[in-house]
Amino acid sequence: MVFGVLLAGGVGSRMGNIEKPKQYLNIADRPIIIHTIEKFYINEKFEKILVLCPEQWISHTRNLIKKYIGETDRIAVIAGGDTRNETIMNSIRYIEENYEVDDDTIILTHDSVRPFVTHRMIEQNIEYARRYGACDTAVPSTDTIVRSEDGQVISEVPERSRMYQGQTPQTFRLRKLKALYESLTDEEKEILTDAAKIFVMKGEEVHIVEGEVSNIKITYPYDLRVAETLIQTEQEE
Secondary structure, eight states, X not given: OEEEEEEOOOXXXXXXXXXXXXXXXXETTEEHHHHHHHHHHTOTTEEEEEEEEXXXXXXXXXXXXXXXXXXXXXXXXXXXXXXXXXXXXXXXXXXXXXXXXXXXXXXXXXXXXXXXXXXXXXXXXXXXXXXXXXXEEEEEOOSOOOBOSSSSSOOBOOOGGGOEEEEEEEEEEHHHHHHHHHTSOHHHHHTOOSHHHHHHHTTOOXXXXXXXXXXXXXXXXXXXXXXXXXXXXXXHO
């Protein structure tokens, strides 16, 4: 079985003075989160699509799904956790409580504010997770990356040809992800930025799925303007 997990727990603090989290802002007259859900909903490989959002936004999210997608039992909206990885663990608990999972059960995680994920990326994530157990979507870095220990002086300039920019989806065998997460110390959990890092910290291979430059994460007001242009381009094709 394959489960889609859409992470919608952000509050949009970097978007500026807005009244609601950024995933509920509109592009092309539809909420960003709906654009993203639709990319997964049309893929029949998903047993269930889980949308994890702040508890106070659950009812609103369900209403949006009903309005734009319709009544369906293939989508469930549940509460996220305090951190990204706790949110993913909430999704795993839901799956274990409602389905018979095995070693081949796949969980595909994706940012709800990346509405331009493609069918090819989703399909390759599922394929690679089945083949290797863990994969992450990334694109080669086009900019030189610099590292600074103190935020003021450059400490290192890594070789650009070896640098990638991480995106999502990130896809894993469910039981393996859960076991590795539960093996982490509290100190290790504090430095996590995403689920792929759990595998890397434990010496497990994470294979790269080629992403797309257009698979942007809508974070700043400028991103909204770019998203509107991308949506218009998609509609004209």
